[in-house]
Amino acid sequence: MTGTLRAGLVLGGGLVLLAIVGPWIAPDPLAQPDLITGTLQSPSATHWFGTDQYSRDVFARLAAGARASLGIAVGAVVVATLLGTLVGLIAGGARGAAAEALRRAIDLLLGLPRLVVLLVLLAAVGPLTPLSLALVLGATGWPAIARLVRGETLRLRETGFVGAARALGASPLRILRRDILPGAMAPALVAATLGIADAILLEAGLSFIGLGIQPPAPTWGGMILEARDHIASAPWLLLAPGLALVVATTAATLIGDALRHRLLPGTR
Amino acid sequence: MTDLLEVRDLRISFAPPGAAPIVPVDDVSFGVAAGEMVALVGESGCGKSLTGLAILRLLPRGAQLGPKSAIRFAGVDLATLSETTVRPYRGARIAMVFQDPMSSLNPVMRVGAQIVEAIQAHASVPFSTARARAIALLAEVGIADPADRVDAWPHQLSGGMRQRVMLAIALAGEPDVLIADEPTTALDVTVQAQILELLDTLRRTRQMAVLLITHDLGIVAGRADRVLVMYAGRIVESAPASTLFAAPQHPYTRGLFGSIPRLDGPVERLASIAGVVPPPGQWPSGCRFHPRCPLAVAACVATRPPLVADTAAHATACWVTAGSPT
Amino acid sequence: MSTPLLEVEGLVKHFASGGVLRRAAPAVRAVDGVTFTIAPGETLGLVGESGSGKTTVGRTILRLETPTAGIVRFEGVDLSTLTAPALRAMRRRMQLVAQDPFGSLNPRHTIEASIAEGLLIHQITERVALRERVAALLQEVGLDASYASRYPHEFSGGQRQRIGIARALAVEPRFLVCDEPVSALDVSVQAQVLNLLMDLREQRGLSYLFIAHDLAVVRQVAHRIAVMYLGTIVEIGPARTLIATPRHPYTQALISAIPDPARRRQRIVLTGEPPSPTAPLPGCPFAPRCFHPARDSRCTNERPALRSADGHGVACHYAE
Numbered sequence: 002m003t004g005t006l007r008a009g010l011v012l013g014g015g016l017v018l019l020a021i022v023g024p025w026i027a028p029d030p031l032a033q034p035d036l037i038t039g040t041l042q043s044p045s046a047t048h049w050f051g052t053d054q055y056s057r058d059v060f061a062r063l064a065a066g067a068r069a070s071l072g073i074a075v076g077a078v079v080v081a082t083l084l085g086t087l088v089g090l091i092a093g094g095a096r097g098a099a100a101e102a103l104r105r106a107i108d109l110l111l112g113l114p115r116l117v118v119l120l121v122l123l124a125a126v127g128p129l130t131p132l133s134l135a136l137v138l139g140a141t142g143w144p145a146i147a148r149l150v151r152g153e154t155l156r157l158r159e160t161g162f163v164g165a166a167r168a169l170g171a172s173p174l175r176i177l178r179r180d181i182l183p184g185a186m187a188p189a190l191v192a193a194t195l196g197i198a199d200a201i202l203l204e205a206g207l208s209f210i211g212l213g214i215q216p217p218a219p220t221w222g223g224m225i226l227e228a229r230d231h232i233a234s235a236p237w238l239l240l241a242p243g244l245a246l247v248v249a250t251t252a253a254t255l256i257g258d259a260l261r262h263r264l265l266p267g268t269r
Numbered sequence: 270m271t272d273l274l275e276v277r278d279l280r281i282s283f284a285p286p287g288a289a290p291i292v293p294v295d296d297v298s299f300g301v302a303a304g305e306m307v308a309l310v311g312e313s314g315c316g317k318s319l320t321g322l323a324i325l326r327l328l329p330r331g332a333q334l335g336p337k338s339a340i341r342f343a344g345v346d347l348a349t350l351s352e353t354t355v356r357p358y359r360g361a362r363i364a365m366v367f368q369d370p371m372s373s374l375n376p377v378m379r380v381g382a383q384i385v386e387a388i389q390a391h392a393s394v395p396f397s398t399a400r401a402r403a404i405a406l407l408a409e410v411g412i413a414d415p416a417d418r419v420d421a422w423p424h425q426l427s428g429g430m431r432q433r434v435m436l437a438i439a440l441a442g443e444p445d446v447l448i449a450d451e452p453t454t455a456l457d458v459t460v461q462a463q464i465l466e467l468l469d470t471l472r473r474t475r476q477m478a479v480l481l482i483t484h485d486l487g488i489v490a491g492r493a494d495r496v497l498v499m500y501a502g503r504i505v506e507s508a509p510a511s512t513l514f515a516a517p518q519h520p521y522t523r524g525l526f527g528s529i530p531r532l533d534g535p536v537e538r539l540a541s542i543a544g545v546v547p548p549p550g551q552w553p554s555g556c557r558f559h560p561r562c563p564l565a566v567a568a569c570v571a572t573r574p575p576l577v578a579d580t581a582a583h584a585t586a587c588w589v590t591a592g593s594p595t
Numbered sequence: 596m597s598t599p600l601l602e603v604e605g606l607v608k609h610f611a612s613g614g615v616l617r618r619a620a621p622a623v624r625a626v627d628g629v630t631f632t633i634a635p636g637e638t639l640g641l642v643g644e645s646g647s648g649k650t651t652v653g654r655t656i657l658r659l660e661t662p663t664a665g666i667v668r669f670e671g672v673d674l675s676t677l678t679a680p681a682l683r684a685m686r687r688r689m690q691l692v693a694q695d696p697f698g699s700l701n702p703r704h705t706i707e708a709s710i711a712e713g714l715l716i717h718q719i720t721e722r723v724a725l726r727e728r729v730a731a732l733l734q735e736v737g738l739d740a741s742y743a744s745r746y747p748h749e750f751s752g753g754q755r756q757r758i759g760i761a762r763a764l765a766v767e768p769r770f771l772v773c774d775e776p777v778s779a780l781d782v783s784v785q786a787q788v789l790n791l792l793m794d795l796r797e798q799r800g801l802s803y804l805f806i807a808h809d810l811a812v813v814r815q816v817a818h819r820i821a822v823m824y825l826g827t828i829v830e831i832g833p834a835r836t837l838i839a840t841p842r843h844p845y846t847q848a849l850i851s852a853i854p855d856p857a858r859r860r861q862r863i864v865l866t867g868e869p870p871s872p873t874a875p876l877p878g879c880p881f882a883p884r885c886f887h888p889a890r891d892s893r894c895t896n897e898r899p900a901l902r903s904a905d906g907h908g909v910a911c912h913y914a915e
Contacts, residue, residue, distance in 0.1 A: 160698055161693050161695050161697075161698035161699035161700075162698065162699055162700055162701040162709075164654075164659055164691070164693065164699070165691060165693060165699050165700075165759070165762065166701075166712065167659055167686075168657055168659060168686060168690060168691035168763075169686060169690070169712055169713040169716055169762070169763075169766065170682075170683040170684065170685075170686030170687060170713070170716050170717060170766070171683075171712065171716050172680075172683060172716075175716065179701075179704075179712075180701055183703055184703065312781040312782060312783060313781055427868045428868075429868050430868075457644035457645055457808065457868070457869075458644060458808060458809070458810075458849060458852045458853060459644065459848055459849060459852045459864075459865045459868075460644075460868055461852065462851075462852035462864050462865075463864055463865070463866075466864050484781065484782065485782075486782070487853070524783060525782055525783060527786070528782045528783045528785065528786035529782060529786075529811070530786075530789070530809070530811040530812045530814060530815040531811060531814075532810065532811045532814060532838060532850065532853060536814065536815060536834075538790060538793070539786035539789055539790055539815065540786070541783060541784075541786030541787040541789075541790055542783040542786070542787075543787075545751050545753060545754070545784065546781070546783075
């Protein structure tokens with residue numbers, strides 16, 4: 002295992018662990034135990050990352066936020082990868098007008114700025130549950146994967162071993178499943194892992210401008226939003242979710258890079 | 270005839286960190302005289318291309334010349350020169366052409382400009398003179414309408430014409446020695462014949478020494494003066510071409526001849542050589558051909574046979590067949 | 596002569612270039628009317644230089660490309676009338692051995708998976724017997740049965756070519772298209788693979804369409820030889836007579852250009868290179884490079900038909 006992969010797994014694993022064990026070791030992230038004297042306390046043994054302006058435990062909110070942020074990001078990427086792989090395989094495997102239409106559709110969607118699409122969509126339908134937010138993020142993220150898978154499918158379709166499989170009498174579906182999908186999945190997986198970082202940042206950004214998960218449910222973006230008014234008096238409010246974002250995106254990028262080296266040798 | 274280029278005890282080794290050194294070329298010695306065409310023949314991995322590169326000190330990173338290796342050219346041992354002092358020899362005194370004429374030409378430069386660049390790299394002449402020389406060179410390598418073709422882009426030329434352009438570039442420095450590494454392998458049979466004919470003409474008209482590196486014994490016949498057969502990093506047989514083709518002595522050379530389908534005579538089962546060429550680093554003891562050799566005896570396993578020449582300058586490195594009639 | 600195993604009639608394959616919105620370039624006329632038959636047990640050698648269309652002929656016969664025009668009958672069945680599933684079933688009977696021993700094996704599959712592929716597709720062998728069958732096939736092509744669990748990158752070019760042959764033989768075909776099966780191999784290995792192909796032909800009663808650029812290699816295996824130039828057959832005949840007494844000027848030049856270590860022949864060195872197959876010539880495709888003394892305006896204006904005598908056909912107005 003390379004150092005890159007190990008570092009990525011340690012960082013990412015730490016956050017996942019935090020998300021999983023948070024409810025057992027931290028207090029209720031929504032509880033406001035003492036609105037008179039317990040607000041904006043600095044980090045201590047009882048409150049590891051301090052408390053916010055509503056006296057809620059920041060560590061508890063960070064852990065709960067990890068569950069929301071990571072869950073939404075991974076969910077979004079799974080949706081994007083499934084959709085993108087399916088569309089990419091069809092666009093690369095089919096011939097004629099249908100394939101050409103799909104190619105153009107992918108290019109058109111890739112040309113649209115994802116954030117603007119999301120803003121318009123969310124402004125129109127209003128706040129979303131975490132599950133539907135993951136679906137929406139996934140639904141706007143698949144064209145990049147589709148383009149990759151389509152290109153790889155086109156390349157593999159012309160290889161000698163696919164020709165040999167056709168000559169053996171393999172059906173088109175069998176060729177897609179045995180010879181093309183495994184090869185085309187490699188770049189898709191790399192792109193998906195790297196895409197987790199994008200999705201985490203997008204979700205945080207949407208929550209920060211109030212279009213993502215709604216308060217009081219904790220998310221990292223929402224925490225940064227709420228920390229804005231207390232930067233000078235309680236910097237830990239901003240530092241905790243900010244650092245968590247950096248660690249999460251770094252982990253995803255490191256793992257993605259390591260996967261790229263493993264699955265796609267010869268690329269940069 | 271004294272040799273213009275003389276390679277002595279050429280040894281090339283790679284020492285990968287943490288592994289035993291690999292010696293893809295081991296004690297190779299030969300000479301090429303002015304106007305002579307010497308063919309270096311062998312299968313992939315035998316070290317023939319590395320030998321060619323070593324002459325111009327163009328070895329890949331990590332490759333080292335042995336301490337006794339000498340590459341004598343015009344009274345100078347190129348093996349002792351530094352990177353900067355060897356550079357004036359490249360192109361100007363000793364030029365090289367390679368197998369793939371497409372990747373050797375710059376696709377975004379007109380062919381004339383590439384020849385002019387080569388001319389001006391070796392001599393400070395004004396552009397107009399260099400361009401006139403470029404056109405003359407294109408004519409010399411047999412390109413029709415050279416005054417028009419000088420402005421062509423590489424992609425507008427066929428494979429054979431691109432190889433002619435590569436030859437023109439190689440000739441731009443008026444070299445005394447031309448090293449041609451598989452110059453016709455990427456070409457069609459009829460075009461291959463044209464290029465070989467051209468090489469033959471050039472060395473006669475220019476009295477150039479030509480080292481033709483190839484895997485194909487066939488293209489050597491009737492063109493080369495002498496043939497060196499390489500196997501697993503060593504020269505196993507060396508002879509005047511006519512002698513070698515009439516009576517090959519080394520079992521490997523005989524096996525190669527038996528492996529080549531012929532156009533005349535009865536169609537018989539090909540006498541192939543059993544097994545595969547072992548990769549460098551896994552070369553056997555003694556005579557490196559012994560595991561594949563039908564004639565091998567105990568001495569072949571134990572001791573390396575020396576390259577011994579008979580009276581007709583026919584040298585064979587074999588304990589069994591050297592000097593014996595075919 | 597018995598009924599042919601394979602009949603090819605007026606086969607044409609043009610490749611359109613350019614897309615929906617791009618400027619349409621002229622079609623590449625890769626194969627421009629090719630007719631021949633192959634009898635059971637017979638090997639036809641198909642010789643030509645790059646761009647002659649010989650590879651496309653092989654791929655079109657196997658329906659890896661759809662022909663633009665013409666008929667391919669295999670065992671009397673017109674392949675164009677078959678439905679896709681029927682065609683896939685037919686592929687058990689006709690197989691491909693491709694040139695590139697590096698690209699023709701899926702690098703992600705073990706040798707066993709590659710060889711077993713056809714057995715699984717056509718449900719030839721019970722799964723429990725698969726391993727044994729693959730081992731037997733490996734031995735038949737001269738490889739150790741223990742190689743089955745390895746991956747393609749662990750093998751040399753010659754070994755990969757043997758694996759490709761084992762994969763093709765697995766489905767027990769009657770007919771193989773061998774497309775330059777030895778041209779990527781070293782000379783000594785080339786001879787091993789040629790010998791293997793000839794042994795297999797004898798043991799299994801196979802027929803080959805043997806495609807190669809090297810006339811000497813083709814002579815080694817073929818009973819009859821067809822010479823292609825720019826998408827058409829310019830000469831076809833029994834291997835022995837075609838090489839001993841070539842009648843088409845192109846065949847004569849091709850034979851003279853082939854380097855032969857044993858003798859120094861009178862060389863005919865052709866000028867120029869084959870023209871582009873996009874611009875069809877009204878006359879003989881070889882006319883621009885032809886050196887025949889009788890060459891005249893008829894050659895450049897009128898396409899010569901393939902004239903046959905004693906099974907030796909030649910497409911030249913002036914061939915003796």
